[in-house]
Amino acid sequence: MEKMISTQKLCKTFSSGGVLQHILKNLDLEIYEGDFTVIMGPSGAGKSTLLYALSGMDKPSLGKIYFRDEEISDYSDDRLAVFRRHHCGFVFQQIYLQDNMSVMDNILSAGLLVSRKKKEVVQRAQELLSLVAMKEELYHKFPAQLSGGEAQRAGIVRALINQPDILFADEPTGQLNSYASKAVLDVLTALNKDGQSIVMVTHDVLSARRANRILYLQDGAIYGECDLGDYVPNDEKRHDRLTAFLKEMGW
Amino acid sequence: MHSVWPLVKAQFHKSKSQAISFFVIVLLGAVLLNIGLVITHNYDRNYDHHADRLNSAGAILAIKSQDEELINEMTAAMQEDERSIAIEKRDILFATATLAYGEGEQTRNMVFMNQQDEPEISQIDYLEHSADTYEHPIYLPWLFHTGGDYQLGDSFDMEIILMSGEKRTREYQVAGFFEEPILGTVNSTISGVVLPDKEYQDLAQSFDSKIDGTLFCALLKENKTMGENFVGTFNTFLEDHDPTVYHDSSFYLMVKQARTMTSSIGSMVIIGFSMIIVAVVLVMVKFRIGNTIEEEIRNMGVQKAIGYSNYQIVSSLMMQFLILTLSGCLIGIGISYLILPAISNMFALQTGIVWNQGFDFFSALLSVLGISLMVIVTAYLSAKKINKLTPITAIRTGITTHSFKNNSFPLDKTKGNLPMLLAAKNFIHQIRLNIMIMFVIMGVSFAAMFAMVMYYNISVESTKFVEMVSTEVPDVQINAIDASGADHLLAILQNIDGVRKAAYYDQVRASIGNKDSEVFCYIMDDFSALDNQQAVYKGRFPKYENEIAINGLLAKNMSKSIGDTVTLKKGTAEIEYLITGFSQGSNYMGHEAMLTGSAYQQLDSSYHSLCIYVYLDEEIDTAGFIQTLDPYAKDIAKTTNAQLQIESMLGVYQNIVSIIAFIIMLITAAIVSIALYMVVKTAVIRKRQEFGIQKAIGYTTRQLVLETVYTFLPVILIGTILGCLLGKVGLNSMLSILFSSIGMMKINFAVPTIWMLGVGIGIFLFGLFITVVVSMRIRKISPYTMLKE
Secondary structure: OOEEEEEEEEEEEEEEOOEEEEEEEEEEEEEEOOOEEEEEOOOOOOHHHHHHHHOOOOOOOEEEEEEOOEEOOOOOHHHHHHHHHHHEEEEOOOOOOOOOOOHHHHHHHHHHHHOOOHHHHHHHHHHHHHHOOOOHHHOOOOHHHOOHHHHHHHHHHHHHOOOOOEEEEEOOOOOOOHHHHHHHHHHHHHHHHOOOEEEEEOOOHHHHOOOOEEEEEEOOEEEEEEEOOOOOOOOHHHHHHHHHHHHHHOO | OOOOHHHHHHHHHHOHHHHHHHHHHHHHHHHHHHHHHHHHHHHHHHHHHHHHHOOOOOEEEEEOOOOHHHHHHHHHHHHHOOOEEEEEEEEEEEEEEEEEEOOEEEEEEEEEEEOOOOOOOOOOEEEEEOOOOOOOEEEEEHHHHHOOOOOOOOEEEEEEEOOOOOEEEEEEEEEEEEEOOOOOOOOOOEEEEEEOHHHHHHHHHOOOOOOEEEEEEEEEOOOOOOHHHHHHHHHHHHHHHOOOOOEEEEEHHHHHHHHOHHHHHHHHHHHHHHHHHHHHHHHHHHHHHHHHHHHHHHHHHHHHHOOOOHHHHHHHHHHHHHHHHHHHHHHHHHHHHHHHHHHHHHHHHHHOOOOOOOOOHHHHHHHHHHHHHHHHHHHHHHHHHHHHOOHHHHHHHOOOOOOOOOOOOOOOOOOOOHHHHHHHHHHHHOHHHHHHHHHHHHHHHHHHHHHHHHHHHHHHOOHHHHHHHHOOOOOEEEEEOOHHHHHHHHHHHOOOOOEEEEEEOEEEEEEEOOOOEEEEEEEOOOHHHOOOOOOEEEEOOOOOOOEEEEEHHHHHHHOOOOOOEEEEEEOOEEEEEEEEEEEOOOHHHHOEEEEOHHHHHOOOOOOOOOEEEEEEOOOOOHHHHHHOOHHHHHHEEEEEEHHHHHHHHHHHHHHHHHHHHHHHHHHHHHHHHHHHHHHHHHHHHHOHHHHHHHHHOOOOHHHHHHHHHHHHHHHHHHHHHHHHHHHHHHHHHHHHHHHHHHOOOOOOOOOOHHHHHHHHHHHHHHHHHHHHHHHHHHHHOOHHHHHHO
16 A cells, blocks of 8 residues: 655654653654554553644654655645645544534635635535535534534534545544444544545544554554454454454553 | 632733733823823913912003103003002003014014013013123013024024114024013014113114003903903003004903913813723723623633622622723823923923923822723623623533524625635624724724824915914015005005005904903905905805904804894994804904904094005015015005914924824824734634634635734724724814814814825724734644644
């Protein structure tokens, strides 16, 4: 599989009250096209920090990040913004829809950034909304009028509207009930099946089972990696392999 | 109280820069309000105080005669008059003098006093005295120093002219300055200078004709108010006894009003401007409290839940504003006393009054109480809505509350580019904030328009101002020696090349109404020949011999309307005239009337105009033209370059207006900066999460700054346009009210569109600049930091 994102000696250090905290330490890794990569690890391991560094949301303290062989770690803030709008989609745990905009406006505010063909963007938004099983009467509702699952599905559509090369998801089911979580994961799985590359951070083993590749992060470094192969629902062997891997990692 | 203090401290801590902005605007408002109140409350009183100290006369009468019989008769009559307390008569030299003053020159009746005299009434107070000795020393009124820009040791030349036409040019050196309430001015027809005895005698002997005269100074029972009637009576007395005697008079109230006119209007302008700032303060209080409630609603819910009462929470919201307002007011009042000397010097340009103001408790108290009370009431009205919130509603609601009323400008259905559409959404979303900003910008734009209109009409294109103040200004004013000479001169002047027109236009005194009020009558055979056809602003000029137009202020004071009749008196003659119109002009504080020569001759059959107004073609040099009149010198008593006279008057006003315009523009810029800084910064802080999300999905800083600027652009634009239009439509009416107290009843100042556009575009661009600069804070918002919050 083709390499999409790679890092070289990626470091991220924060200063807190004058004390330096090294969150990511000389991390080398590669993310491949078409993969559903899940990053797991204990709290404070640096999972989200890694996700946001890979996605160009944050800059590394040291080291390099490449997107398809082009170094993005030295991009300016605005160039990174343009990079994100064209190549990345984001799904957040807190969803972060803009509360003064309707569902459709939230999606279009991202879509119209890249394309000026409003009709096409609106049509794609409607298709994606229908893909995530969003009822039409919700299109013009405000985020506060939606359930958590509905809001997160709207968030996924916003992330997909520009047909990103890669979708980053940070604990997308973290605030959802089990029913809504399953619906969101089903969407992500279906997308991946259609070739969408996904990198997801999660604590949840059920969510992690959807991935084909698990990276286990601990103390700012990749502590282990597990190849699960393509997702097949109710595949107990696959589940056992994941459980064993996590056990080995000290989960 | 101590239970509220932690909440107050928390609010201060959370919004330090906004607290500072608020404090600065309160401080500005308090500085201006206190200055305005101190001037209003004290400037007049200071004048009265000086007058009392110098035992000022309530009325003076200068006559060019030392005829013992006449003098004694007048003295006896004045002493017997029940309005007088004491009469003092002094020998003086009395003539017309032309002198350089400010940027131009002045021609006026001049009383030369002998330094040896030590009068009891209207004493001379020497404020500056040169240590040097001069060949020809002279002492000038203090106003000549402050407004005329004379310094000790400067040369001071005068062309002294007698009614006989005899002229002498005298060269003096300024040896000192003095203060005298009635003669120490150029704001009435008559001024005074003091000469050492030797110079006095030299001057007296330098003329072939008589220059010596007598000055009557009357101390009256109601010294500060009765002077007008008193001089009216004795002008009439003099005209009855010897109409050939040249005389001039003045009285305390008129001179005081004239000398304190700038301060009166100035203080009204300052108080008006401070009110605009206080309005901005109140709008800010309302906005800040509304904003705090919106942001802190959850915390307030928690506070209520743990037992804070509504009173305590409302008090904590109000307390920070009360503390900031009180401290802003107190420091502002302190600063105002540092600025007052500069203001005093500015007014002294026109008033020539020494004003050293001590602390005025009354003004300070009024400033503090006035502003604080308004702030407290506004703060309470804005904060009391939290009384209705239950703790649980407050906790559940939080900042994410949305009314769900309308999804304005839906992106899928509205045409337009993305930043503009997002800005339009924001605009609607923060409509209350936008209305507040609009009012602030509107207020300061109006104030800036005021400054511009005053500056333009006084310093740039002053024709209308001059016409409003002086009624009519020719290029040259010629006073003939006698009637036959006048007719001869007029016939010649009307046929000289370069003369556009020449006509009799005279000023004579008479009494009006039942109270012997003095009125200055402008006499002209055909008023349609006036350049200033706006001199009568209501009704029409008088045409027939039973008609008169009187100043609007005088009409108001006498409760007269157009169509009513009014009686003029001259000596023993009394004639009733029909009022055909109301005129305006600030000379003699509105005691003016207009009537034709034949109408006035009914009152004084011997009258013949001796004064000719000459209007030159544009290309003719006035000074050069005056020289060409030398062949007719035998008929001319006095020639005045009226344009230079106007320039000398204008120079003072131009200086004052320039300073005021500059200060208003400076404060306008400060308010625009502070108000926009506060709201744009608040908007950026409130939207930091949204900006973070937008950055995460690919918006650049530039796009978000643009979105913010587009959000505020309409309100800045609308506020500026409304303020400027309000200025264009309403300024003349406002100025008419402001100036009506001095006889300028219908102000018709030009509001040039180009200048208005300049002010509008200037404020708009400045506001936009501030918005862009403050919006650049968005650069600091990182999507990652937002996600970590």
